Amino acid sequence: MRPRTRTEHPKAAVTSRRTPALAAAGCTALLLALTACTGPSSASGGKNGDTPPPARARTQAGTAGTPVPRGTGSRVPYDFNGDGHRDLVVNELVKAPQDSHGDDAGIGVVYGTDDRARPLDPATRQLLSARANAAKSGDTLPAAFEAESACDLDRDGFTDLIVSTDPPYNGIGAPPVPLQILFGSPRGLTGRAVTVRIPQQARFGNEWPEQPVCGDFDGDGRADLAVTASAGRVTFLHGPFTRTGAPRSADLLPDGGPYLYAPEPGRDTDGDGYD
Numbered sequence: 001m002r003p004r005t006r007t008e009h010p011k012a013a014v015t016s017r018r019t020p021a022l023a024a025a026g027c028t029a030l031l032l033a034l035t036a037c038t039g040p041s042s043a044s045g046g047k048n049g050d051t052p053p054p055a056r057a058r059t060q061a062g063t064a065g066t067p068v069p070r071g072t073g074s075r076v077p078y079d080f081n082g083d084g085h086r087d088l089v090v091n092e093l094v095k096a097p098q099d100s101h102g103d104d105a106g107i108g109v110v111y112g113t114d115d116r117a118r119p120l121d122p123a124t125r126q127l128l129s130a131r132a133n134a135a136k137s138g139d140t141l142p143a144a145f146e147a148e149s150a151c152d153l154d155r156d157g158f159t160d161l162i163v164s165t166d167p168p169y170n171g172i173g174a175p176p177v178p179l180q181i182l183f184g185s186p187r188g189l190t191g192r193a194v195t196v197r198i199p200q201q202a203r204f205g206n207e208w209p210e211q212p213v214c215g216d217f218d219g220d221g222r223a224d225l226a227v228t229a230s231a232g233r234v235t236f237l238h239g240p241f242t243r244t245g246a247p248r249s250a251d252l253l254p255d256g257g258p259y260l261y262a263p264e265p266g267r268d269t270d271g272d273g274y275d
Contacts (some may be wrong), residue, residue: 081111087112090107101142108127140167148210149161156181194243194245211227212227
């Protein structure tokens, strides 16, 4: 894992804090189903031309997986497949008893449904992993792969997931950018992530650029990304982003505080139209 230069921050895409729909689901069943998942996978395919997963696939836990519903795009938060229903991101997955100290199993995603009595169906799920979904740093795949925040960065109607990784770093100079974007699609989160591109003029110091927070900070109707820099400064990445991970433009702002964290459900705390 990469060295840390500050106290670990609260994760942005954890189950209870960032996704209110969790209250309607059985946590244990979701975690067990996700950890055993070998069904609908995001290991291959592009954003709109991905290969659909098998209709049903049997998992180690004996539960059947179902395909992710195909959406057409929406403005609902955390709607990775664009079907108008909020989805659930699970960072901390259950591990097998014999592998309790092993690498993280990955990121679990449970897709929302139109069933008010059961808005989350554990069978409609994906397991995202560094091996299947992370971008390489040179020839190296990251070991860490953790959900941080989510918003529609490319403004196509499908929520995208910002993920934190641990690229190799020799400790000299500014570290590489550990943040990656996994783009949403009609089939949900598919394919390989891309590394967030932060222009040099928007970086400061030698701390890891991390703790990403989504929001429309300039009030133009497009999702932006704020990332911590050294000495309390903030890297402000203006959206929309390209599919290569590049923002429209970028600025370095002073006085950001020790870390960034976005409140939910209301990010516009003073009601002036800016997050």
